[in-house]
Each structure stands twice: as structure tokens, then as C-alpha cells.
Amino acid sequence: MSQAQSLPAVCVVIGASHAGSLLAVQVRKEGWQGRIVLISAEKHMPYHRPPLSKAVLSGEKEIDAVLLRPALMYSNNDIELRLGEQVTQISRAEKSIHLASGEILAYDKLALCTGASPRHIPMGEGLAGVHYLRNADDVAGIQSQMEAGKRAVIVGGGYIGLEVAAVMSKTGLLVSVVEMADRLLQRVASPVISDYFRLLHEHHGVKILTNASVAGIRTEGAELSVLFGDASQIVADIVVIGVGVLPESGLAKAAGLEVADGIVVDAYMGTSDPDIVAAGDCTVFPSARYGRSLRLESVQNALDQARVAAANICGKPQIYDSLPWFWSDQYDVKLQSAGLRLDHEHEIVRGNPDVIDEKGISVFYLRGEHMVAADCVNNAKEFMACKKLIAERLPVNLEALADLSKGPADFAA
Ligand SMILES: Cc1cc2nc3c(=O)[nH]c(=O)nc-3n(C[C@H](O)[C@H](O)[C@H](O)COP(=O)(O)OP(=O)(O)OC[C@H]3O[C@@H](n4cnc5c(N)ncnc54)[C@H](O)[C@@H]3O)c2cc1C
Structure with missing residues (x-):
């Protein structure tokens, strides 16, 4: 056996935020036996990004209180976390990446989780x-x-x-x-x-x-x-x-991968190179649910795509077709949105949108008797009910949606 054949296979993940950090852990869980190298341009341990404009900005929480996972999680899973390292180039012919430090790292499988940057x-x-x-x-x-x-x-x-x-x-x-x-x-x-x-x-x-x-x-x-x-x-x-943000697709483009408004992936999160996957804010993917290409900017999308991409790397292909959902916190108000407001025919408002109080409101977007999306303000139970109705494409009881004497349990037809 030659020395090259005896070296362990290497999976390199570029970007260690919501998508990259989970992808690295999942690749190990899916049975990857070789090295996993997780590279982040940021110096901080990987952290939750949403609190940056919420509890971290307000000073309520320090960045160390919102880490994605404890440092031990990486070492326990034998993941080599390299912080403060910028990847400057991908050489697909050599199957290697170049770091700003001059170091060159060979890969067998590469995952691009480079996210997005402010416009x-x-x-x-x-x-x-x-x-x-x-x-x-x-x-x-x-x-x-x-x-x-x-x-x-x-x-x-x-x-x-x-x-x-x-x-x-x-x-x-x-x-x-x-x-x-x-x-x-x-x-x-x-x-x-x-x-x-x-x-x-x-x-x-x-x-x-x-x-x-x-x-x-x-x-x-x-x-x-x-x-x-x-x-x-x-x-x-x-x-x-x-x-707004722009997808970080420069590395992929320079390497000759297909790029549109983001790195183009298939339903398995594979790019135009069979050894390279991508996940998160940086991707454009074909959505069977919506019958079009989409690029989403949300934690849900980053995490669900990471799971699919990791399974793909380990030869267990799965299709990505999750229901998109999102949240935003402002003052004492929590907005939770399920589904995308595309192609709806009519909408129903529940509650009084002219009054700001703890009761909040919900807005349901419908096509015929099916809900395609919902925005729920301070109504977590309604959000959970809507998520299920939308994901499972169940018909709804239109009258119950606006009737405040009825609860989320009555929303299904
Ligand atoms: C302030 C703020 C609040 C948000 N609030 C919400 C919210 O409430 N709910 C919600 O669902 N979503 C929210 N989002 C969006 C959410 O954070 C993103 O969708 C999510 O972070 C995407 O994860 P990602 O891993 O795809 O990319 P990113 O989080 O963008 O991470 C990409 C990482 O890759 C690194 N990287 C890029 N290029 C290189 C390179 N060449 N070499 C090395 N490293 C590289 C970057 O430095 C970065 O750390 C918010 C975003 C921001 C900025």
C-alpha cells in the first residue's frame, strides 16, 4: 500500500457558524472516520448569530454565553477547529484549499458554509x-x-x-x-x-x-x-x-463552481463538483416545495441544509425540502413566521393589528383552504399549529382562523 493510500480521508469545512459547525459534528455522527478540519475566519468560538442584534447588543449576554456548542464538543468529536484562518483559494484539480497564512490543506470532501456578508x-x-x-x-x-x-x-x-x-x-x-x-x-x-x-x-x-x-x-x-x-x-x-446581505460565493466562483445568487446546489446540497457540498446562507437551492430556486437567510435553513450536506458527504443522500421558518425579537414582541408568502391568494388577520399589547396578532396566508404561510406575533402556540398545517399541507378551517373564541387546536379542518 502506498503512503498516500494509508492517510486518513480529510473533510474540510469552510465557515464555522450555524451551518459549518453543525455540519462538522454531523459528518462525524454519520460515520466519517477520517480527519475533520473546521475553519473559521472569525477568532471567536462559533456562536449563535441572532443574539447579536438582540441580547448581546443590549449587553444582557456576553458572546461567550451564546456559543453554538462547548469547546469540548469539537475535541470530543475529533474536530480540528481552526479559528482566525481565512481560506483564500480552492484548487479543485489538486483537491486542496489555501489559507491566508500560506498553508495548503488537502481535502477528500469539502463543505462550503461561508454564509453571507452585509451589503x-x-x-x-x-x-x-x-x-x-x-x-x-x-x-x-x-x-x-x-x-x-x-x-x-x-x-x-x-x-x-x-x-x-x-x-x-x-x-x-x-x-x-x-x-x-x-x-x-x-x-x-x-x-x-x-x-x-x-x-x-x-x-x-x-x-x-x-x-x-x-x-x-x-x-x-x-x-x-x-x-x-x-x-x-x-x-x-x-x-x-x-x-441586506450578499452571499459569500467568491471562493466558489473563483474555483469554477456554478454560482448564481449564491453557490448553486442540488437538492442534496451537492455543488457542481461531486466532492464539494455547500450549506446555509451562501447557497441557492431547488425547492420542490415552492417549485423554484431559493436562497434563504435563516438559522433553520442553515441547520437543516447542514444535516443534509453531512449525510451526502457520508454517502447517505437525503433531499432538502424543509419548511422555512424564522423569528425576530423586538421589545417584548416575538414574531415567528412559518412558510414563505409566495403565491398566496388571500389572507386572514387574527386579532387587532391596530393595538399593540401582549395578545399580539397572527396573519395567515392562504391558497384556497390551505395555509401557505403564517406570521404570528406573541402567539407561539398558533405558530406551532400553523407550522404543522403548512408542512403537512392539511386543509384549514377558515372560519376558526379569525375567531378569537377558537384556539389553535381548531385551525385544522
Ligand atoms: C444580527 C443578525 C441577527 C439575525 N437574527 C436572526 C433571527 O432572529 N432568526 C434567524 O433565523 N436568523 C437570523 N439571522 C440570520 C442567521 O444568523 C443566518 O441565517 C445564519 O447565521 C446563517 O448561517 P451560516 O452558517 O450559513 O452563515 P454565517 O452565519 O454567515 O457564517 C459564515 C461563516 O463563514 C466564515 N467564512 C466565510 N468565508 C470564509 C473564508 N473564506 N474562510 C474562513 N471562513 C470564512 C464567516 O466568517 C462566518 O463566520 C440573523 C443574522 C444577523 C447578522
């Missing part, structure tokens, strides 16, 4: 006081300027912008959210939900400006000015920009 606007770049939010270091930068009484402008009224606005307003900052669309959450939520969240934020003293397109960000001393096309401006001490 940057060509304004305010590099100015002190202008921030984006994706990782633990970003939070530290924002927190260093987050003081009660300071003026904050949040550019972008999506989930992350609104979560940051909620934390800042609770901390005592004077917060304005500027959104270029005509409503908040335009890309991801229905008008009823958009209006509800506008009301919620205004209730907490946050100023919301829609149809407001930022034309520039200037600095004068320590003060920032956010400028608009109509020559108006808002003065701020801190600006946080949350205008």
Missing part, C-alpha cells in the same frame, strides 16, 4: 460612527458608541435594522429608522405586519421615515449627517446600516 452602500464607508452588523466584532464597535441620549440613525427597515432600533431605543438612544421602500419589512413581510411593526416602534418613540433614500453620509467633527435626495438631513452620533 455595503457607497456612503459613509470608513467613517467613525458608521457601522454594519454581522459578527461579534461589529457588535463591540456599535456598543462602544451606544449611550443613552445619543442620536442613532438606522439605515434599512428590515429585521436586523428594526432589532437594532429596538435595543437602542430601550437603551435610551433617540432612534430614527430610514427605509427607502414605502413600508418597513417590505421584502419579507405583508403590509399588515409592516404596519404593526411601524406602530410598535412609534409606540417606543422611534421615528420611522419611509420612502427615504439616503444620498450621502457626511461627518463634521464627531457629528454625522445622513443626507437625503430632497436636501433634508438627520444629524446623528451613530449610524447603523442594515440593507
Whole structure:
């Protein structure tokens, strides 16, 4: 036997967040006998990303309190976790990856879990006081300027912008959210939900400006000015920009893998190279459930794709077709969404969307007698019932959905 044949097989995972960290553990669970090398550009132990705009930003939790898994989990599973290491190149012909340090690592199987990065606007770049939010270091930068009484402008009224606005307003900052669309959450939520969240934020003293397109960000001393096309401006001490993310597909593209709005994978999370899989925010996948290609940005998607990709690596192919779900926490409000609001024909609102109280509301999106998606605010039981109805494609009792005297147990027909 040659020496090369006696070496253990190597599985390299690039990116150690929700997708990569779970994928590495799952590959071991699925029976991979060889080496597993998990590489992260970040220096921190892998952590939960959602709390960055919630409990970590508010200071309620330290980053070490939101780790994905204890350090021992990696060593117990014989996973070589390499932190603070950037992968700069994939050589498919040699089946190796190159690290910024100059090291070259050979792989037998490679997993790309490179996630996404904030979309940057060509304004305010590099100015002190202008921030984006994706990782633990970003939070530290924002927190260093987050003081009660300071003026904050949040550019972008999506989930992350609104979560940051909620934390800042609770901390005592004077917060304005500027959104270029005509409503908040335009890309991801229905008008009823958009209006509800506008009301919620205004209730907490946050100023919301829609149809407001930022034309520039200037600095004068320590003060920032956010400028608009109509020559108006808002003065701020801190600006946080949350205008969406772009998939991290550069490595894959440079290596000649098929890339569209993300790394193109099949239903098994395989890329156009049989030895390379991908999972998480960086992928575009064919959704049988929705009959189209999708790229999703959620923890659920990252975790479920990681499980499928790990099984694929170990020769146990499974199809990825999970029901998408998502959540957002703002003030005392928890929004939970199940399914995607695509191709629905009508919607039913449960509760009063003009009143902000602990009772919350739910909005159900329907096609005929089937629910295709639901947004539930402060209604975890309704969310769980809807998730099941949508996932199992069960017919619903339309009348019970809006009737507050009926409960989630009555939602099925
Ligand atoms: C502030 C915030 C709040 C959020 N809140 C929610 C929420 O409430 N609910 C929800 O479902 N989702 C939420 N999300 C989205 C969720 O966090 C993402 O969908 C999830 O993190 C995706 O996981 P991932 O592993 O695919 O990618 P990522 O979490 O983006 O991780 C990718 C990792 O790969 C590393 N990497 C990339 N390229 C390289 C390279 N060349 N070499 C080495 N390492 C590399 C990156 O540094 C990063 O650590 C939130 C996201 C943010 C930023």
C-alpha cells in the first residue's frame, strides 16, 4: 500500500457558524472516520448569530454565553477547529484549499458554509460612527458608541435594522429608522405586519421615515449627517446600516463552481463538483416545495441544509425540502413566521393589528383552504399549529382562523 493510500480521508469545512459547525459534528455522527478540519475566519468560538442584534447588543449576554456548542464538543468529536484562518483559494484539480497564512490543506470532501456578508452602500464607508452588523466584532464597535441620549440613525427597515432600533431605543438612544421602500419589512413581510411593526416602534418613540433614500453620509467633527435626495438631513452620533446581505460565493466562483445568487446546489446540497457540498446562507437551492430556486437567510435553513450536506458527504443522500421558518425579537414582541408568502391568494388577520399589547396578532396566508404561510406575533402556540398545517399541507378551517373564541387546536379542518 502506498503512503498516500494509508492517510486518513480529510473533510474540510469552510465557515464555522450555524451551518459549518453543525455540519462538522454531523459528518462525524454519520460515520466519517477520517480527519475533520473546521475553519473559521472569525477568532471567536462559533456562536449563535441572532443574539447579536438582540441580547448581546443590549449587553444582557456576553458572546461567550451564546456559543453554538462547548469547546469540548469539537475535541470530543475529533474536530480540528481552526479559528482566525481565512481560506483564500480552492484548487479543485489538486483537491486542496489555501489559507491566508500560506498553508495548503488537502481535502477528500469539502463543505462550503461561508454564509453571507452585509451589503455595503457607497456612503459613509470608513467613517467613525458608521457601522454594519454581522459578527461579534461589529457588535463591540456599535456598543462602544451606544449611550443613552445619543442620536442613532438606522439605515434599512428590515429585521436586523428594526432589532437594532429596538435595543437602542430601550437603551435610551433617540432612534430614527430610514427605509427607502414605502413600508418597513417590505421584502419579507405583508403590509399588515409592516404596519404593526411601524406602530410598535412609534409606540417606543422611534421615528420611522419611509420612502427615504439616503444620498450621502457626511461627518463634521464627531457629528454625522445622513443626507437625503430632497436636501433634508438627520444629524446623528451613530449610524447603523442594515440593507441586506450578499452571499459569500467568491471562493466558489473563483474555483469554477456554478454560482448564481449564491453557490448553486442540488437538492442534496451537492455543488457542481461531486466532492464539494455547500450549506446555509451562501447557497441557492431547488425547492420542490415552492417549485423554484431559493436562497434563504435563516438559522433553520442553515441547520437543516447542514444535516443534509453531512449525510451526502457520508454517502447517505437525503433531499432538502424543509419548511422555512424564522423569528425576530423586538421589545417584548416575538414574531415567528412559518412558510414563505409566495403565491398566496388571500389572507386572514387574527386579532387587532391596530393595538399593540401582549395578545399580539397572527396573519395567515392562504391558497384556497390551505395555509401557505403564517406570521404570528406573541402567539407561539398558533405558530406551532400553523407550522404543522403548512408542512403537512392539511386543509384549514377558515372560519376558526379569525375567531378569537377558537384556539389553535381548531385551525385544522
Ligand atoms: C444580527 C443578525 C441577527 C439575525 N437574527 C436572526 C433571527 O432572529 N432568526 C434567524 O433565523 N436568523 C437570523 N439571522 C440570520 C442567521 O444568523 C443566518 O441565517 C445564519 O447565521 C446563517 O448561517 P451560516 O452558517 O450559513 O452563515 P454565517 O452565519 O454567515 O457564517 C459564515 C461563516 O463563514 C466564515 N467564512 C466565510 N468565508 C470564509 C473564508 N473564506 N474562510 C474562513 N471562513 C470564512 C464567516 O466568517 C462566518 O463566520 C440573523 C443574522 C444577523 C447578522
